[in-house]
Amino acid sequence: MGLIHVCLNVTDAEESVQFYTEQLGFEESWSFESGDTINRYVTDDDGVEIQLSDTSGVDEVDAGTAWDHLALSVESVDDAFERIDHFGTVQEPQDQPAAGARTAFIEDPDGHVVELVEPLEE
Template identity: 65%
Template sequence: MDILHTCLNVADADRSVEWYTENLDFEESWGFETPDGETVNRYVADGNGVELQLSDTEGETPSDEGDLWDHLAVKVEDVDAAFEEIDHHGVVEEPGDQPAAGARTAFVKDPDGHVIELIEPLED
């Protein structure tokens, strides 16, 4: 398994991309919107290719009370198999295709309640 990205909830994706690119020399790598248009996801990468997903959801402003951090994404060979095999402590979202992101994903919780996204790239 490889760590792909960490998702941070942000109030303004444009402002966050600008901050990471201007202050930490990250480069914007890609992005997508959810089908309902309510969430904009923009990605910035460091020089080693490690990405941060900056997730801006309409009407939501992250606070200091624990909702600034969203999830850790891990690449797996087969999302469905990993979902069935992992001794998780709660299902957040069952496996499903995310065409806009080019991946099949599932979300589970670790023993402390942290959300882990399992990602299997979709074939082109």
């Protein structure tokens, strides 16, 4: 497994992208939309990404809700989902065509959400 990205809930994706790129030296890498949510990614020199997730109608992010999830790459989402002794299921394995991946979301012992990610075959 390897770290892919950390997802932060933000109230203004454009402002957040500008902060991470102009102030911290990240580069914007890609984006996709899912329902009412715009997801924009910034990448550091080592390829680790921060996902900036802006949901329409959410005007304030409180402490405790700003951090969304940690994404880890796996060879097989289905195998990892069955093998890992997780502490809750947020989303069972399913394809996410807009993101080009098969994903599942589980909880760690403290309730932090961990996303398991496997690229979809093209």
